Amino acid sequence: MKIHFYKYQGTGNDFVMIDNRQNIFPKNDTKLIARLCDRKFGVGADGLILLENHPDLNFKMVYYNSDGNESSMCGNGGRCLVAFAKQMDVISNEATFEAIDGMHYATIDKEGIVSLQMMDVDEIKEEGNYTFLNTGSPHHVALIENLKEFDVKQEGAKIRYSDLYGKAGSNINFVKQLENDIFAVRTYERGVEDETLSCGTGVTAVAIAMHKIGKTTSKEIKLNVEGGTLKVKFDAENNKFTNVFLIGPATFVFEGTINS
Ligand SMILES: N[C@@H](CCC[C@H](N)C(=O)O)C(=O)O
Numbered sequence: 001m002k003i004h005f006y007k008y009q010g011t012g013n014d015f016v017m018i019d020n021r022q023n024i025f026p027k028n029d030t031k032l033i034a035r036l037c038d039r040k041f042g043v044g045a046d047g048l049i050l051l052e053n054h055p056d057l058n059f060k061m062v063y064y065n066s067d068g069n070e071s072s073m074c075g076n077g078g079r080c081l082v083a084f085a086k087q088m089d090v091i092s093n094e095a096t097f098e099a100i101d102g103m104h105y106a107t108i109d110k111e112g113i114v115s116l117q118m119m120d121v122d123e124i125k126e127e128g129n130y131t132f133l134n135t136g137s138p139h140h141v142a143l144i145e146n147l148k149e150f151d152v153k154q155e156g157a158k159i160r161y162s163d164l165y166g167k168a169g170s171n172i173n174f175v176k177q178l179e180n181d182i183f184a185v186r187t188y189e190r191g192v193e194d195e196t197l198s199c200g201t202g203v204t205a206v207a208i209a210m211h212k213i214g215k216t217t218s219k220e221i222k223l224n225v226e227g228g229t230l231k232v233k234f235d236a237e238n239n240k241f242t243n244v245f246l247i248g249p250a251t252f253v254f255e256g257t258i259n260s
Pocket residue numbers: 013046065071072073074075076077137138171189190191192198199200201202
């Protein structure tokens with residue numbers, strides 16, 4: 001079978017996009033999904049996303065990590081899917097869609113900047129040297145000083161596979177504060193099992209965590225990731241974070257056909 005794909009990236013977090021509105025994609029073929037994401041034997045990506053029909057909303061998002069397994073929410077992937085839905089004429093400038101963590105609202109402007117509403121957050125675990133929260137995907141957030149030279153893959157894997165998170169694991173974010181409302185972030189992603197150039201649910205977790213532990217008073221935070229810059233804004237009241245938006249570019253790279 002020949003599969004037509006579209007490649008997108010959001011601040012360097014890259015995805016294979018497939019239009020599955022006709023339900024033709026073999027969704028349980030883990031090996032095929034992993035091969036499509038493989039950078040030597042396939043298209044190459046951090047994840048694969050299916051655009052599907054939804055009975056009431058504009059579309060449905062189905063997300064797989066590059067290991068071929070379906071996973072929890074992907075923020076950058078959601079932003080790229082909004083841009084892809086626009087390219088496919090499914091939406092014009094705004095969208096409501098369903099993902100694994102619930103319903104999302106998004107807008108896309110003329111420059112391709114996608115603003116994606118993320119889930120509300122009210123459960124945050126604060127420990128001595130890290131914070132843990134779920135922003136659609138689970139995230140461990142740790143402040144460090146030597147972020148530039150830090151071995152994110154090695155140190156991230158140690159925490160991801162530690163007893164702290166058991167079999168399910170977690171994504172691991174290392175953070176350095178640059179200014180009151182600017183943070184640099186590097187993320188080890190579960191399911192990719194490596195550092196990626198950006199993680200949308202990760203920077204969302206970092207922004208909320210930094211506000212919660214008092215590192216910033218700002219509710220609009222700039223996050224510098226290896227692949228660019230993202231913005232997260234939110235309302236914060238009584239330890240509850242609502243109207244959380246992840247904002248940044250989502251870019252079409254190329255399209256093609258590959259044998260399954
Ligand atoms: N790249 C993502 C996160 C994708 C999910 C993650 N790897 C997991 O399995 O938890 C993002 O942009 O949010």
